[in-house]
Amino acid sequence: MSGSGGTARCGPELASPAGIEAQTCVMTGGGETWARAYYRNTSGAELRSVITLMGPDGRTVELHCVLAAHxxxxxxxxxxxxxxxxxxxxxxxxxxxxAGPVEEAPLLLRAGSDRAPGAVD
Known part of the structure; x- marks a missing residue:
């Protein structure tokens, strides 16, 4: 799933029985660093995603995304x-x-830039 746009350090491509495929990467280029998540939503429903970049000295950047149902x-x-x-x-x-309130929405998949646990049962 990974593509161009700098140097990428990507974790494994993961899939959930709930219908989401994903891969997460740390991207670097031009003296900058950012996180990119590639996905495919085959669940038939709109989903939410939170991507978090964790850096040195405890610095984090978090972004919320909506995944269309296609x-x-x-x-x-x-x-x-x-x-x-x-x-x-x-x-x-x-x-x-x-989709729905954060407290009620089930976690379907967790994908990291390192070789860490992925699918949630």
Missing amino acids: DEPGSCETPRGTSAGGPDAYAAVAEYAG
Whole structure:
């Protein structure tokens, strides 16, 4: 799923039985770092995603995205920020959940830029 737009350090492509496929990457280029999540929503329903970029010294950037209910691939990315260390100093995680109140929406998938646990049963 990964594409162009800088140097990417991506985690594995993951899929959930609920109908979401995703891959999350830490992107670097031009002295900047950002997170990008690639996804495909085959669930037939609108979903929500939160992508978080975690950097050195506890700095984080978080972005909320809405995934339309269609089978087309898409991506969501955090704003770019000045790099404060190499790409290995950063990690990114994208979490995908159903629409509705945050407290009630089930977590469908968690995809990280590192080889971490993914699908939620």
